[in-house]
Amino acid sequence: MPRITLPDGTVKEFASPVTAGEVAASIGAGLAKAALGAKVNGELSDLARVIDRDASLAIVTAKAKGATSADADALYLIRHSCAHVMAEAIQRLFPGVQLVYGPPLENNFYYDMLFPAGTSISSEDFARIEAEMAKIVAEDRPFTRYELPMSEGLAKLKQEGSKFKLDNAERAIEAGSKELSWYATGAPGKNWEDLCRGPHVPSTGRIGGFKVLSLASSYWKGDEKLDRLTRVYGTAFPTKAELDAYLAQVEEAKKRDHRVIGKQLRLFHIDEMVGQGLILWTPAGAIIRQELQNFIGEELRRQGYSQVFTPHIGKLELYKTSGHFPYYQESQYPPLVEHEQLAQFAKEGCSCADLANRMKAGEIDGYLLRPMNCPHHIRIYASQQRSYRDLPIRLSEFGTVYRWEQSGEIGGMTRVRGFTQDDAHLFMREDQVAQELQGCLSLVKLIFKTLGMSEYRVRVGLRDPDSSKYVGDPKNWDKAEDACRQAAMSLGVPFSEEPGEAAFYGPKIDFVVKDVIGRSWQLGTVQVDYNLPRRFKLEYIGSDNTAHVPVMIHRAPFGSMERFIGCLIEHFAGAFPTWLAPEQVRILTISEKSEAYGKEVLGMLTARNVRAMIDTDPERIQAKIKAATEWKIPYLLVVGERDAEQRVVSVRARGHQENLGAIPAADFVTAVTEEISTRGATSVLSRFGKA
């Protein structure tokens, strides 16, 4: 006789097996009505699930008691169910469509399907699909689960002839299932049904708000040699109001997109004529980048780094030694072949195919656009004899690298073909690794803290033992991986270990943030490397007067300036803190009569290196404020005759509807200069009691 333990600890005893729904009803009619599913012993399941032995049970409702946002389990059930409804609607409208796979995701769901040859779907069909879905929801048909033994189930699928569903079933068998389950939207045999593990909401009517969002393509099992599928995305919520709120939030997020803001604020430009994925830093964006570089540069000097400059290309031989050329050729621009050798090849009657093969095999004398900076820094290390007393040696450079990213992947500033890493390579004794790792992590933490970016996660990239794309001795890999694991743990932030995510020369600690449309981007990275020093035969003379191989750390706390600033634009929605803002202060004159005074104030600001401009257009002050607001300038100083007489400025701070009032011009200059030099630790606003 099942004893059911509820989340609050109370225990209910039943005389015979009960469904989760019946338990809900025994607690209260309201709960039974609100119930969407259940968690039985922590496992999400249907309300109709029969519980025949002692279990813990939690009823899933749209919103947990006291919660402000929809319950994650409820959203899962609703979206999974809505995927079925959408699939049924599409199959009604497009006969012959085969279903493949339709899972719920964090914010939405999709269904992969195969459209019969000659038919296709476009976003213009969404309204029709939604109308059909609305009918199904209005019918409020129950989701009815039924199960078949394995052999019977497989026979049914074979007879129906869907190789995709058959494959899903076979994978379920591999995963240990003993039976196959279907969910009919209504009565089995009469209504639409789908092979599905479940669980689902009790009936279609429980899907409150839904929308078909977009189309994409995918491949079966992600393999482009297999069937090309159409992926239809949608989303669903317990209520229409929540759906609308979500859609509004998505619209808001789109306005923060760095590609949109980058254009509005003229932060960067990508030019067709220059090339895909090649960023042109326009003056405003260049200021932000330079300020960030200055910021990290100051910290590097404090931490004992030495700055170097190295060229963007190097001999092919260099990259053969490092392993970049053989291991990551696909991601590089092809080598630059020397003039004389090209002429010689031509003389020999070398065909284009021959040339391509020789380039691929590296049988040429030429140069490579560098995919990474480390080989250059390594050669600086190797340029003189090193003593254990010199170590660690920390060589830093804002080094620009070039990678042949696939054309379909390039976009905005976050995925580009040429980018500048805030790179450094640390050469050290093995006993110094842990401490140097800490130093690197503290840099990353400082950056995130200064910029107020708290939403990041840490990923420890380990090697995939089955892959051949790594260089070096497994023992060294073990040591390096352990050092990374220890360092990541000491951060006190949740982190994940991810096999197969290592660089080809060593494991790494990555810092990952999300962009406005929810995509994850790796920013800062710290990588331990026992391999490249061996490949380059690096050494230092130890206290025992014999040669030893140093250990290297590669690290780039921003990752790349391009990607970091792309994410930063979205983080601030273009409203940069004063120290980063391209234009920090704008002076707005009321009329020509206050122009001379305005220019005097401008002089005071520029004398202190504040990036200030003056707007002397013969416009109304309202118009000047409007214009300046659109540029997201931190401070606007309105100066009229009254201000000139009293030598004050009327301050308007970004984000404050009301003007803050007047303060002596000299005081403003002092306050803003301090705000800038402390990178926001102090603020002009405090002068007005607003901070």
Place this chain on the structure above:
RNA sequence: GCCGCCGUAGCUCAACGGUAGAGCUCCUGAUUUGUAAUCAGGGGGUUGUCGGUUCGAAUCCGAUCGGCGGCUCCA
């Protein structure tokens, strides 16, 4: 690289087989103004590019370049 969608003035968009248009920006003039758009006038486009269909193409078709969303990839 693959699939789908999309390229109209500097920007945001309209026109969807029949003379390319609006707002903002920009330029000129008037206005001298106190906290989110003063008024008037003007300039600006071989509709990404190349080819095709048509009496006629921004509009239909093909190719190409570029953008977007996915897939795959990501040292």
